[in-house]
Amino acid sequence: MFKCHVCSSETSHPENISEVFQIDGKFYLVENIPATVCSQCGEIIFSRQTTERIRVMLHSKSHPIRAISMDVYAY
Secondary structure (H helix, E strand, O other): OOOOOOOOOOOEEEEEEEEEEEEOOEEEEEEEEEEEEEOOOOOEEOOHHHHHHHHHHHHOOOOOOOOOOOOOOOO
8 A cells, every 4th residue: 555755645656757866976867667656746656676676777787778968957
């Protein structure tokens, strides 16, 4: 049973999302990550298995499927 740890909503939906991770000052984009998204506040939750798969992917010697350039803004 789902209960959002941010807003306490009990409704969610599955969604594939893209997320940027920063490791040692370098940015990595991971696309199509399966996630649970709170229907009320939009909080994104990854399963333990998904989190571990992302960790292994980003810390391994595997090659990305493509490279992109990214605009950077200071706030």
